[in-house]
Amino acid sequence: MTEYVGMSMPRYDGVGQATGRTKYVDDFVLPGMVYVKVLRSPVHKGVIRHLDLSAAENTPGVVGVLSAEDVPGVNLYGAGGDQPVFTPEHIRYKGELIAAVVGVDEDTAMEGVEKIDIQIEEQTPVFDMFEAMKPDAPLVRPDSESNLWEYEPGQTTRVMYIGDVEEGFAQAEHIVEGRYQTGEQDHAPLEPHASVAYLDEAERLAIHTVSQCLYFQLGQLAAIFGLPMSKIRYIGGTVGGGFGGKNHIHADHVAGIAALKFGRPVKYRETRREDLQYSTKRGVFILDYKTGVRDDGTLVANHIKLWHDSGAYGGFSPYGGEKCSMFASGPYHIPNIRTEAQTILTNKAGSSSMRGFTIMNGQFPMEMQLHKIAEETGIDPWELRFINAWRDGDKGVSRYTVRGAGAIEAMKKAADLAGIELPEHLLAMDSRTPPPQRGEAADVVD
Amino acid sequence: MKETLSFVLNGSPVDVLAAPTETLLDLLREQLGVTGPKRGCDEGDCGTCTVLLDGQPVRSCLTIALTVAGKEITTVEGLADGRKLHPLQKAFHERGAFQCGFCTPGMLMSAKALLDGNPNPTRREIVDHMSGNLCRCGSYEEVIEAIQAVANGEYKE
Structure with missing residues (x-):
């Protein structure tokens, strides 16, 4: 077996991709299949005052319509468990699902959507996190007290710490501060979100999904459909690019509800435009850093406050803020760290997981801090990173013990590839041996 | 009103009915079950639907099906010779x-x-x-x- 380690092997399923035989979800065309088009909110925030689907329902070729009252089980889903499949009343972002029309083809379904009679009372939205945190800000959720996500009831800040940052700052000859921001980003896989659902020969609801994580979603779907998991056949495995965007349900819930209601095979696929505008995103992060460092370059304290824009729903954002906190001090040994994370709701499409999943949102500012520290102390940036890099046995802010550290080895390789000659004393370092500068880590208080 | 359309698909003659607004991509995928060409954007930006029209690459999502009458269309399904890959x-x-x-x-x-x-x-x-x-x-x-x-x-x- 081990002779294959390190070798580049052709993919076991690669011939399927190279011949066009691989079946992606939208490649399934079933006899008698009907198609879904949806009505999305044209406004960022508002209240539905009137919704009449009868003209859509009476359109020739339309099989039927769906709205909140057609959800057989729980009309809530997502990693945060807070997003309705079809919103019954309150609109929290532009593009929020309100209703769906099922027709013999997409054009017919779209014709039905255009005939939906809807009146929305538009309200003032909030898009900026700091605006959303002001006491008089419009509430994304009218029934809540603020736009801050509650990690636990009443708890809106997730704190992690190791050591004591104030003690650390007291030892520091230099304090370097900075505010950093990372922007919103869409995954834009070439395969848009799509779903095919039908009742199989055993009356199970079969769904061909683009999901990246079937077992994150199966339970959510069972709750939406009001079915035991044994009555759902969730078929996945072929994904035309996901990058984290297919960790959230975008189409399977609607296709499944339609298949259950109408007893026909159903396809729901988002257009590229829908996919880009309304699918989950990488959310905005703003991070404030205060880093304490000794004259010799030893990092002694890091205090990080971070704000994560969740959009209208929780999704993986609360977890994303925690994950960012865990790695926002980079692969560096700092005995005293405190992170304070808040997740803020705004009237935008929900943010959720995307490649590297909020880790680099903390890595980038930490590297910028090191750049500033190098300027402030006059210490070479390579030296600064080498002496502070994790060694085996170090602890991060969430108090895990680092094993198999590799930052030093990675930096040596990077220098080599970039044609940079590192000094001998840095080349002599490795991730198994503590550096001479390092003091004892502060006792961990549990 | 649908019209009769005859063309050659991966070496075999095809006779179908196509609507004037139907794209070649829709015809191939939805009607003929030829799903090699993919629908990535449906507006000519991404290239996933590329097929050969008399040997020249075209976006099948921007090609009206009826315009390929009498012409030769090659999709990825027509590349291999049986199990022998191109x-x-x-x-x-x-x-x-x-x-x-x-x-x-x-x-x-x-x-x-x-x-x-x-x-x-x-x-x-x-x-x-x-x-x-x-x-x-x-x-x-x-x-x-x-x-x-x-x-x-x-x-x-």
Whole structure:
């Protein structure tokens, strides 16, 4: 077996991709299949005052319509468990699902959507996190007290710490501060979100999904459909690019509800435009850093406050803020760290997981801090990173013990590839041996 | 009102009914079950739906089906000879010129058109020619290398 380690092997399923035989979800065309088009909110925030689907329902070729009252089980889903499949009343972002029309083809379904009679009372939205945190800000959720996500009831800040940052700052000859921001980003896989659902020969609801994580979603779907998991056949495995965007349900819930209601095979696929505008995103992060460092370059304290824009729903954002906190001090040994994370709701499409999943949102500012520290102390940036890099046995802010550290080895390789000659004393370092500068880590208080 | 349409698809004559607004992509995928060409954007930006129209690469999502009357359409399904892969297919597979594979059918058709017209392209010519085929997984370098390898004769018929 081990002779294959390190070798580049052709993919076991690669011939399927190279011949066009691989079946992606939208490649399934079933006899008698009907198609879904949806009505999305044209406004960022508002209240539905009137919704009449009868003209859509009476359109020739339309099989039927769906709205909140057609959800057989729980009309809530997502990693945060807070997003309705079809919103019954309150609109929290532009593009929020309100209703769906099922027709013999997409054009017919779209014709039905255009005939939906809807009146929305538009309200003032909030898009900026700091605006959303002001006491008089419009509430994304009218029934809540603020736009801050509650990690636990009443708890809106997730704190992690190791050591004591104030003690650390007291030892520091230099304090370097900075505010950093990372922007919103869409995954834009070439395969848009799509779903095919039908009742199989055993009356199970079969769904061909683009999901990246079937077992994150199966339970959510069972709750939406009001079915035991044994009555759902969730078929996945072929994904035309996901990058984290297919960790959230975008189409399977609607296709499944339609298949259950109408007893026909159903396809729901988002257009590229829908996919880009309304699918989950990488959310905005703003991070404030205060880093304490000794004259010799030893990092002694890091205090990080971070704000994560969740959009209208929780999704993986609360977890994303925690994950960012865990790695926002980079692969560096700092005995005293405190992170304070808040997740803020705004009237935008929900943010959720995307490649590297909020880790680099903390890595980038930490590297910028090191750049500033190098300027402030006059210490070479390579030296600064080498002496502070994790060694085996170090602890991060969430108090895990680092094993198999590799930052030093990675930096040596990077220098080599970039044609940079590192000094001998840095080349002599490795991730198994503590550096001479390092003091004892502060006792961990549990 | 649908009209009769006759053309040659991957070497075989086809007679179908097509609506005046129907795209070649819809006809191939929804009516004929030829799902190699993919619907990535449906507006001509991404190249996943690329097929050959009398040997020239076209976006099938922007091609009205009725305009291909009497012409020859080749999709990725028409590349291999039975189980014998086309050299480009072999090179893409063996060199890992894709990750999710969604762009691959379009990439292969663009690449075939390039090599049919210019058997020894420079790297620059490959990059220019393939610029209309997007790959979000980022397999561009392997795609270029696979095409170069085929041009260099490393993959024979």
